[in-house]
Amino acid sequence: MRRIGGCLVVLSSVVACGVVLSNRVLLDGISGSLLAWGMGEDTVYSPKYSDRGFRAVSPSMSEEEVRALLGEPMDIKELSTGSGVGWSFSRSASKNNYRIRTIRFGSDGRVFAKTADFWMD
Known part of the structure; x- marks a missing residue:
């Protein structure tokens, strides 16, 4: 009985680690996650940013809906095509490797991408 309890604790720990790791992998991809782990990173996020909020952003959301999930972006830039804007929610603290988080809105003010x-510098 003692052995089964120990196995359950180990199994629970492995599952919990898998959930945490898969959340990160799904957002940055396997290569981005491995690069961040191996090379380091110095990502700074906007104050209200969260990975959960970022995952919740979907196509056709309005700027107001995105603000409600992620707060104010760190930077807003007009897209080169002149057909909308890009909001950045992350940057590098020292011009180094960092995780990129951007949302692009069309001229209608709705999310399209x-x-x-992971950016390597």
């Missing part, structure tokens, strides 16, 4: 990636 989001980016979660």
